[in-house]
Amino acid sequence: MADSTLSQIAATAPTESVHNVARNQFLKALRRSPKGLAGLLLIGMILIGAAAAPALAPYDPAQQVLGWRFLPPVWATGGGWDHILGGDNLGRDIFSRIVVGARTSLAVAIIVVALAATIGSLLGAVAGYAGGIVDNLIMRLVDFLLAFPFLLLALMIMAILGPGFWTMVLALSIALWVNYARVVRGEALRIEQMEFVEAARSIGVPGWRIVLGHVLPNVIPSVLVLATLEVALVIIAEAALSFLGLGVQPPTPSWGKMISEGRDFLYDAPWMVLGPGLVILMTSVGINLFGDFLRDFVDPRAER
Amino acid sequence: MLSPVPSLPDQARTESPPDLLSVKGLVKHYALPGRWFGRAGVIPAVDDVSFSIGSRETLGLVGESGSGKSTIGRMIMRLIRPTAGNILFDGQDWLASSGEEFRRARRRVQMVFQSPYASLDPRWRIADIVAEPLRTHQSLPAAELRDRVAGLLQAVGLDPSVADRHPHQFSGGQRQRIGIARAIALEPDLLVADEPVSALDVSVQAQILALLQDIKARGRLSMLFISHDLSVVAYLCDRVGVLYRGRLVELAGTRSLFHAPGHPYTRALLAAIPGSGQRCEASAPSSAAVSETGCAYASRCPHAREPCRTIVPALRPSGSGALIACHRVGEI
Amino acid sequence: MSTPLLQVHDLRVEYASPRGLVRAVAGVSLSLDRNRILGLVGESGCGKSTVGQALLGLIQPPGRIAGGDIRFENRSLVGLPEREMRRLRGNRLSMIFQDPTATLNPVMTIGDQIAELFRWHRPRMRRKEVQTRVTELLERVGIVDADRRSRAYPHELSGGMRQRVVIACALALDPALIVADEPTTALDVTVQAQILDLIRGLQAEHGTAVILVSHDLGVIAETCDDVAVMYAGRIVESGPTAEVLARPRHPYTAGLIASRPSITAPDQVVRPIPGTVPDLANPPVGCPFHPRCVRAVAGCREGIPALSPTREEPRHAVACPLAA
Numbered sequence: 001m002a003d004s005t006l007s008q009i010a011a012t013a014p015t016e017s018v019h020n021v022a023r024n025q026f027l028k029a030l031r032r033s034p035k036g037l038a039g040l041l042l043i044g045m046i047l048i049g050a051a052a053a054p055a056l057a058p059y060d061p062a063q064q065v066l067g068w069r070f071l072p073p074v075w076a077t078g079g080g081w082d083h084i085l086g087g088d089n090l091g092r093d094i095f096s097r098i099v100v101g102a103r104t105s106l107a108v109a110i111i112v113v114a115l116a117a118t119i120g121s122l123l124g125a126v127a128g129y130a131g132g133i134v135d136n137l138i139m140r141l142v143d144f145l146l147a148f149p150f151l152l153l154a155l156m157i158m159a160i161l162g163p164g165f166w167t168m169v170l171a172l173s174i175a176l177w178v179n180y181a182r183v184v185r186g187e188a189l190r191i192e193q194m195e196f197v198e199a200a201r202s203i204g205v206p207g208w209r210i211v212l213g214h215v216l217p218n219v220i221p222s223v224l225v226l227a228t229l230e231v232a233l234v235i236i237a238e239a240a241l242s243f244l245g246l247g248v249q250p251p252t253p254s255w256g257k258m259i260s261e262g263r264d265f266l267y268d269a270p271w272m273v274l275g276p277g278l279v280i281l282m283t284s285v286g287i288n289l290f291g292d293f294l295r296d297f298v299d300p301r302a303e304r
Numbered sequence: 305m306l307s308p309v310p311s312l313p314d315q316a317r318t319e320s321p322p323d324l325l326s327v328k329g330l331v332k333h334y335a336l337p338g339r340w341f342g343r344a345g346v347i348p349a350v351d352d353v354s355f356s357i358g359s360r361e362t363l364g365l366v367g368e369s370g371s372g373k374s375t376i377g378r379m380i381m382r383l384i385r386p387t388a389g390n391i392l393f394d395g396q397d398w399l400a401s402s403g404e405e406f407r408r409a410r411r412r413v414q415m416v417f418q419s420p421y422a423s424l425d426p427r428w429r430i431a432d433i434v435a436e437p438l439r440t441h442q443s444l445p446a447a448e449l450r451d452r453v454a455g456l457l458q459a460v461g462l463d464p465s466v467a468d469r470h471p472h473q474f475s476g477g478q479r480q481r482i483g484i485a486r487a488i489a490l491e492p493d494l495l496v497a498d499e500p501v502s503a504l505d506v507s508v509q510a511q512i513l514a515l516l517q518d519i520k521a522r523g524r525l526s527m528l529f530i531s532h533d534l535s536v537v538a539y540l541c542d543r544v545g546v547l548y549r550g551r552l553v554e555l556a557g558t559r560s561l562f563h564a565p566g567h568p569y570t571r572a573l574l575a576a577i578p579g580s581g582q583r584c585e586a587s588a589p590s591s592a593a594v595s596e597t598g599c600a601y602a603s604r605c606p607h608a609r610e611p612c613r614t615i616v617p618a619l620r621p622s623g624s625g626a627l628i629a630c631h632r633v634g635e636i
Numbered sequence: 637m638s639t640p641l642l643q644v645h646d647l648r649v650e651y652a653s654p655r656g657l658v659r660a661v662a663g664v665s666l667s668l669d670r671n672r673i674l675g676l677v678g679e680s681g682c683g684k685s686t687v688g689q690a691l692l693g694l695i696q697p698p699g700r701i702a703g704g705d706i707r708f709e710n711r712s713l714v715g716l717p718e719r720e721m722r723r724l725r726g727n728r729l730s731m732i733f734q735d736p737t738a739t740l741n742p743v744m745t746i747g748d749q750i751a752e753l754f755r756w757h758r759p760r761m762r763r764k765e766v767q768t769r770v771t772e773l774l775e776r777v778g779i780v781d782a783d784r785r786s787r788a789y790p791h792e793l794s795g796g797m798r799q800r801v802v803i804a805c806a807l808a809l810d811p812a813l814i815v816a817d818e819p820t821t822a823l824d825v826t827v828q829a830q831i832l833d834l835i836r837g838l839q840a841e842h843g844t845a846v847i848l849v850s851h852d853l854g855v856i857a858e859t860c861d862d863v864a865v866m867y868a869g870r871i872v873e874s875g876p877t878a879e880v881l882a883r884p885r886h887p888y889t890a891g892l893i894a895s896r897p898s899i900t901a902p903d904q905v906v907r908p909i910p911g912t913v914p915d916l917a918n919p920p921v922g923c924p925f926h927p928r929c930v931r932a933v934a935g936c937r938e939g940i941p942a943l944s945p946t947r948e949e950p951r952h953a954v955a956c957p958l959a960a
Contacts, residue, residue, distance in 0.1 A: 195423035199486065202381045203437045204410040217427045300427055300470035368824035369795075475912045476680075505679035506851060510895030510908035532825065539897030539906060562899050576829035577899060578854030 029297050036293025042286025046279065050102035057096035058082075062251040064091045073271045085275040089265055094258070094275050101253035102279070108169060108247075108254075109234040109283075115173040117227050120180025125215050127181065128188025129207065139185065142178045150175050151240055158246045168247040172237055176230065183226055187219040221295045228291030232284035255280055322395060324526045325380070325494055326356035330389035332375050332550075349375045351550040353389075354619070357494065362520065362527040364541030364558070366534055366573070372550040373530045377498045380528065381415050382406075394493070411441050414492040418499040420479035424471040430457070430482055431467035437489040456485040460515060477508035481515065488519060498530045513539060534577055538562050546570045549600040552619055556626030566628040568636065569601045599631070607636045639710065640667040641812055641845050642691070647704035649686050649695055656917040660686045662869035663704070665943075670812070671843040673836070675860030675877065677850055677892075681913050683869040684849045688815040691847070692731050693721040709812060727757045730806040734818040736798035739805075740790040746801045747786030750774075753808045773804040778834060796827035800834065807838060814839075817849045832859050853892060857881050865889045868914050868924035871943055875952030885946060885959035887929045923956070931958055 030036045049056060071087035072079040073094075079086060085094040127138040145153060157171035191197060191214065200210050239256020241247035248254050255276040262272030330353045333346040350372040357363045367373045378384040380391060382399070391398040393409065401409055414437070417423035424433055434453045438444060444452065454464035460481040471479055480500060487495060497516065501509040517540065519525060531537050537544055537558070544561045546554040546569065554567040565571045599605070602612040611631045619629045630636075649661035661683040668674050676684040689695055691706060693713060706713040709728065713721070725731075733739045741749055747770050754766045761769075774782035777800040790798055799819065806814050816835065820828035836859055839846050850856055856863050857877060864874040865886065873886040884890040891909040898904060911928040914920055920927050922937035929936065935957070943955040 195417040195419050196425040198378075198383055199415065199417060199423055199483070200436065201383055202410075202415045203440055203486075203490075204407050205436065205440050209440075214425050218425070298427075300472060368826065477912060505913065506853070506892055507679060507895045507909035508912065510897075510906040511910075513897065513906055514908055534825070535897045535899045538899045572826055574899065576826045578828070578832065578852060578858040 026297065030293070033293050033296070035289050036297075039286045039289025039291070039293060042282050043290055046102060046106065046283055046286065049099055050106055053099045053103055057093075057099045059093040059096045061092060061097040061100040061253050063093070066091055068093065070265070070269045072269075073275075076271070086269070086271045088258075088261065088272050089269070094272065097253040097258060098255065098275050098279055101255050101258060101276070104165075104248050104252060104254035105235050105238060105256060105280075106283070108165075108172070108238045109231045111169050112172040112176060112234045113227050113230055115169070116176035116230075117180050117223055119173065120177035121184045121216065121219065121223050123177070124181035124184030125188045125211050125219065128185040129192055129211050129215055135185075138181065142181050145175070145178045146182075151237060154237065154241060155244070155246070158241065163246045163249070165248060168238065168241055171241075172234060176234070179226060179230070180223060183222050184219045187222055188215050191215050191218050220298055224291050224295045224298075228284075228288045231287050232280060235280050235283070322359075323356035323392070324359050324361075324394060325398075325528070326354075326392045327376075327380070328354045328390045328392070330354070330376065330379060330391070331387045332372070332379060332384065333387045348550050350379070350386075353547075353550070353552050355545055355552065355555060357526050357528060359493075360520075360524050360526055361543065362529055362541045364529045364531065364537035364544040365547060366531055366537050366544060367547030368532060368573075370549070371547040373532075373547050374498055376547075377415070377496045377528060377530050380496055381413065382410075407441075411437070411490040412493045414487040414490060414495055416480075416484055416487045416495060416497040416500045419503055420476040420483065421471075421503075423483050424479055426471055429468055429470060430474075433471070433482060434467075434485045434489060437486060441490060452489070456489055457482075459488070459519075460485045461511075475508070476504050477511055480504060480508075480512050484512075484515065484519070488523075488525075491523070493524070493526060495525055495527045496530070497527060499532065500529075501536060502531065502533060509536070516540060534562075534573060546573065551600060551629065552627075553601065553629045554626060555619065556624070556628075560624055560626055564624060566622050566624070566626050566633055567601075567630050568605045568607055572604075599629075607632050639707075640669050641709065642666075642668040643705075643707040644687075644691070645705045645707075647687065647690060647706060648702040649683070649690055650700060650702040652698040653917060655915075658916045659702075659869050659919070660699070660916060661690065662919075664866075664869075664871055665704075666864055666871065666874070668813070668845050668847065670845050671839075672862065673839060673846040673848060673860045675848045675850060675856035675863040676866060677853060677856050677863060678866035679851060679913055681916065682866040683916075684866045685817050687866075688731070688817050688847060688849050691813075691815055692725055692729055693718070694731075723757075726753055726805075726811075727809045728811050729813050729815070730809070730811040732799075732802055732806050732814060732816040732819045735822050736795065736802045737790065737822075739802050740798060742790055745787050745789055746774075746793070749801070750786075750805055750808055753805060757809055769808070773808055774801070776807070776838070777801070777804045778830075779804075794827075795823055796830060799823060799827075799831055803831075803834065803838070807842075807844075810842065811844060813845045813847070815847045815849070818851070819848070820855060821851070828855070835859065853881065853896065865892070868919055869916060870924065870940070870955065872925065872955045873953065874943065875949065879949055879952050883952075885952070885954040886925075886956045887931050887959070888925050891928075891930075933958070 030040065068083065068087035069089065069091040071083050073086035074081055074084050076086070083093050083095065085098065088094055088097070123138050127135040148156070153175040154171040157174055158167055161167040161171065197210060197214055200214055205213070235256050238247055238254060239260050242254055242257045243260040248257065258276040259273050262269070262276070265272055330350055331348070332350040333348055336345045336347060353372070353376060355363065365373045365376060375384060379386045386399065393413065396409070398409070431450070431453050434456050435449055438449060438452060453467055457464045457467065462478065462481055462485070471482070474482065484500075500516070501512050504512060513536065516527070520527065529537060529541055541558050544556060544558050545552050546561070546567065548569050554561065554565070554570045556566070561570065562574065565574055598613040598615055599608070599617050602608040605612065609632060615631070617629045617631050619627045622628045622633050644664060644666045647661055647664045648659065651658040651660055664683070664687055666674070676687060678684045686695070690701055691708075691713070693716065695701055701714055704714070740746065750770045750773060751766050754761050754769060770786055771782045774786055779785050779797065779800055790801070793801065819835065820831050823831060832855065835846065835848075838844070848856065848860055860877045862875065863877045863880050864871045865880070865888065866872065867888050873880060873884065873889045880889065881893065884893055888909070891907070894907040895909055897906050909928055914924055914927070922939060923929070923932075923941055926932040926936035941955045941957050943953045946952045946954055
């Protein structure tokens with residue numbers, strides 16, 4: 001069994017082989033989970049596409065050719081293999097724009113979610129564990145931020161900080177961390193009541209080590225679920241901000257921006273929205289599936 | 305074993321045993337929140353409780369839910385702050401010690417918890433759970449730590465090869481063994497065991513009782529054993545304190561308590577044990593209002609007379625050597 | 637002699653689990669007459685609660701009744717449509733659960749909760765009459781000032797009082813059989829004694845048959861006429877309570893008794909049963925108890941011993957060839 005090999009190896013050589021074993025376990029678990037595999041496949045495709053964008057994109061995404069305007073995709077009459085997904089209102093190749101735009105969209109989504117989840121979880125765990133005035137300060141700030149609609153909040157922050165990629169990342173993170181803080185605080189309050197936390201306190205484990213060692217690992221599942229749900233949200237939010245001219249500056253493409261540009265031509269050229277819409281769907285489905293698998297994997301109670 | 309008083313050798317302590325732990329006038333009040341702001345009143349969860357535990361002694365605390373027995377255990381563990389009262393541990397003011405001094409003293413008092421499920425972090429490996437106290441208080445090289453964990457697991461009757469598993473792979477009884485291994489890792493002088501067997505099956509309960517008995521016999525451990533189960537207490541304890549609504553109503557040697565219970569509540573408790581062959585003394589429904597003054601048990605007590613409803617009885621020595629808090633102790 | 641009120645023959649209940657098929661009840665037969673209390677005793681996972689649930693048709697997927705028969709008042713309950721079963725449940729058959737707090741609806745007064753039973757099963761009963769019956773029931777379970785208390789919400793009552801209300805619900809429609817699943821486990825010792833007294837008193841008064849499921853031999857000894865000891869989904873010993881507890885034949889029953897410290901003889905050493913309860917997805921071959929049994933011999937690994945009467949007392953049956 002995996003357990004006995006684990007203990008044997010752990011007994012002979014320290015850390016290095018433990019990592020190997022952990023990786024093997026991960027791969028083994030992945031192989032047994034169709035959900036995880038499918039998710040990883042989807043994410044992998046999109047990530048590789050984004051990484052290899054310059055080589056993969058058949059045309060310059062900014063190149064405008066009059067004859068390509070509203071060019072139908074390959075499956076519609078008038079379309080051709082030259083432009084699989086057709087052309088947009090300015091005569092740019094949609095497929096190229098999606099491939100190149102993946103970089104912006106994914107970068108924003110991943111950085112924002114990671115940042116928001118980290119800040120939010122830490123502050124939430126501290127609030128839940130410490131209680132009292134610390135809890136009150138953090139949670140009143142959360143209440144204050146939650147009083148504004150998410151996008152409006154991001155807009156307000158950007159209005160102060162000015163436009164640009166990094167200010168957008170910052171604004172979205174500030175607008176999003178509150179969700180994590182709330183979820184994690186609730187979970188932390190629940191976990192704090194558990195006897196294993198009391199046990200750690202009765203042993204004399206310092207508070208910060210209880211938060212890092214006991215509270216945070218036990219809230220990871222909830223954070224993962226929330227994070228996978230919010231990736232798609234961030235991609236769309238990026239579109240809204242960029243549409244208003246606050247985020248990514250033209251002509252750099254992004255999926256969200258492509259959708260908002262295509263909205264005006266929904267009846268005449270639905271493919272302008274279809275392509276980017278599909279990849280956003282693929283990404284969020286992929287991340288959801290993989291997130292589900294990851295949640296089961298980090299839970300030692302799940303049957304393996 | 306580190307002792308805060310290095311000048312006192314072990315022998316000196318065993319020859320003239322001063323109390324390892326002594327609790328005086330312990331009180332814990334919980335505030336009842338008012339309708340809008342402030343407090344509507346207080347609930348006395350623990351009210352003026354005093355007792356002591358000698359070296360190598362096991363004291364049982366029994367009582368029903370809400371009697372304050374777990375609160376007392378948690379106050380001794382300093383997980384809850386008492387409203388009033390003193391706790392002396394090995395002659396030192398236990399509640400006043402802080403910082404490094406407290407950290408060093410802390411390891412001498414450890415706890416076994418009730419729930420074999422909630423008391424172990426489901427995400428930790430057994431080895432890390434048992435090693436947590438060692439990592440917190442000592443910095444041992446990895447190899448030595450591993451040996452210590454293996455030794456502890458063996459001491460509680462588990463195969464050391466289980467060290468890399470997670471709690472969910474074990475039964476309730478095995479988990480409770482892991483919790484005990486963690487509690488004895490620092491070789492404490494006092495073990496506070498809060499209902500350690502009540503969540504277990506009968507046959508497994510006996511295994512854990514035997515293990516605790518064994519640990520007691522091997523070391524020089526004192527124990528505060530908190531339970532609602534009188535037969536378990538009778539089995540394991542040298543002396544027993546009976547709690548009713550936050551007050552100690554009787555404190556006596558196990559044998560005398562079970563053979564000649566002095567307080568009417570103790571008698572009712574003993575009679576209520578199923579299979580004891582005795583029948584309950586007529587006791588009024590438990591929801592009867594508790595009188596604000598006087599003996600808390602007066603409203604249920606068949607022997608209650610006038611002083612019982614007005615004056616709180618103090619814990620006094622009775623003829624048999626037991627301490628009993630009852631106005632009518634000689635007459636009934 | 638008339639046929640017994642309840643006859644269970646070779647009942648099997650299975651659950652599908654990720655670890656495989658769990659045979660929670662693996663062939664249980666028992667019979668119960670009117671006016672008797674039968675105790676089902678065993679440790680967690682022995683199948684005692686599952687038997688109780690099966691009697692009331694409460695086995696939910698992924699569980700299913702895989703075989704056997706339950707005859708109650710001369711009709712078979714296995715395979716009875718849910719509609720029919722619902723008409724019986726709470727009416728001819730009722731159940732008392734372990735946790736009264738979880739059983740009662742927190743946003744309904746206790747009077748309304750009992751009245752609801754009448755509205756459901758006795759739709760033609762008039763409102764006035766329902767009200768009198770509710771008050772009467774609450775009085776019967778020892779709730780003083782019943783008229784006023786019927787307007788109380790569950791959280792306004794103590795645990796013992798709540799369990800009395802649950803018992804009133806179970807009694808409301810004069811059932812022929814009550815299954816009480818650990819009815820006193822969540823209660824304090826002194827309250828437990830009161831509730832057990834109540835159950836026994838009401839049972840004697842109405843001639844109701846009761847199945848009392850418990851892990852506590854003391855509770856069984858005090859309350860039941862007969863007892864069936866369960867282990868790993870099977871009955872390993874059964875008979876009149878006094879006889880079984882005084883002269884246990886099965887090593888498991890004996891072990892259960894010996895592992896309980898006694899307050900009358902606290903110096904007596906408790907003798908734990910070694911090992912743990914078997915995994916029912918992967919039970920041991922042969923007698924399910926043999927891996928933990930001090931008396932096990934090679935033969936115990938071959939075949940599952942059947943429950944058969946002992947020579948001295950035909951009502952006392954044991955599933956151990958070494959003991960019979």
